[in-house]
Amino acid sequence: MRAAHRRAPGEPRAVGYLYVLPALVVYGAFLLYPFGQSVWLSLLHWDGLTAATWAGSDNYRDLFTDPALRAPFWHALVLLLFYSALPVALGLLLAATMSRIRVRGLTFFRVVLFLPQVLAMVVVGVAWRSILAPDGLLNDTLDAVGLDALSRPWLGDSTWALPAVGGIGTWVGTGLCMVLFLAGVQRIPRERYEAARIDGAGAFREFWSVTLPGLRAEVAVALTLTIVAGLRNFDLIYITTSGGPGNATSVPAYEVYHRAFETNQVGSAAAVAVALALMIFTLTVAVSKLVEGRRG
Template identity: 50%
Template sequence: MRSISSPPVMRQASPMAEPSSASAPTQTVVPCRTTRRARHWRALLWVAPGFGMYAVFVLFPMLQSVQYSFYDWDGIGPATPAGLDNWKAIFTQPELLHSVEHAFILIIFYTVLPVGLGLVAASLIRELRPGAFSTTARVVLFIPQVLPLVAAGIAWTWMYSSDGLVNEVLRAVGLDQHTRAWLGDFTFALPAVGVIGVWVMLGFCTVLLLAGIGKIDPALYEAARLDGAGRISEFFAVTLPGLRRELVVCTTFTMIAALASFDVIQIATQGGPGYQTMVPGVEIYRLTFLQQHVGQASALAVFLAALVLVVIWPIQRLGREK
């Protein structure tokens, strides 16, 4: 009989074990939350020094530029309120308005031509067999990205001179009537500066697009060939759709370089002849350090930053869409 009563004892013990097993998860949740919070704060501590430097050297000067844009200030003496006069001057003074127009013209040379030629160059290099010639082509195209822009501007200034390489080549092929001082010509100065931008940006676009082509599944090309697609059809059906993210990066980078261009133009032409190659970056420098119109320069700088964001935002949205 005693052995018969033993099962109820076991049944009484099992309900007592259930609460302990049920309470186990509640005991492990609290340490998990604590660990997550500790990791969160540790991550913030690692980010804090970098964010502090960014706030001091980027965010704070940006806020100061916004403040200065509403004042008439020479950078030394007392500042006087100017209201919206500095902002109105951007759209009423011809030299300021033309500088913005020139920046948009440079988009053709800094963005459209490098991206288009980069697509062609990347597609051709992809067809080459791995070897010395393929490696040399990539290195030669990427060299302008390694050189400082100041050095590139000086080199092209020499080549564009009256006795420079460009005119010597034209004379060698019998086109003496087309030789000129390219950077001093009112008609050809801006396109000549734009060609420098094509040379600088082409290597970056080519290498980036070539890396994107390498990530495309080769089976897609094989399927396109089985369907009877030629080289051109294969490019538009497989290569171009597979490079959407890389194209967005190239377009964003080169557009910012065009709108905020400064180095090459400052070294090559300083905005001349006249105002034919003046861009907002050079105009901001001239207003600040040569004419001491800090308020006007600040307004143009803030306007340029806003313009870059407005131009780049749709491109970034296009890159995120599926």
């Protein structure tokens, strides 16, 4: 009788597990099982055709000792500045400006800034490859305004290729962040802004004390989405630079493709893929914990 009184109302817990079982089966079949296979392959030396041999931790040790494998991860961290930090900062600036100043045609600006999100990355890559070509629109514009000294083969210059690709990522991600923050600003009570203005807060103080704390959840979502997009970036690199010049723009996702399908190093490619998955998981969990800690 005592146990019956302690039971939670509703159906037994076992029934709840039955409800989620189909989703767990799909999740296990299409995510956990392939990931487990990748972990297994990462422990082998295999070219995809002949018999595999045991590698143990060799492929993972190469991630730290081989400069050709370390470089893509450093490039990915650099690209996070362009794919995540800059879009979030610009999105906050645009959202704060649009929420404070009445802008005519605001819906039009939102659509224009969000447009890159609805374009396939292949289309984005082809368009920007044309713009950044030596005889492309960007260099033609610089020549036309007398800044021809700044013209360069943006995607063919080992110094500027990575920032050029990063700039494309900033262009793509800013609209998404702006829309998220504009939606978040609308749910912040107007009374907080009125109280801040009564206290004499200026635009910057109002943003720092009212807008930014009110957008904490949206900032966490934007950081998570942009970090994942930045780290799994493949199609844009493949279309614009193919990891070049040299390996100046190689990133982990492209390195997985390159090693698995071009150089037949399947075990090494699997190790890169597993390391990339762990990197994405670690950063997204860190963002989540940081936001939860701030809330507490």
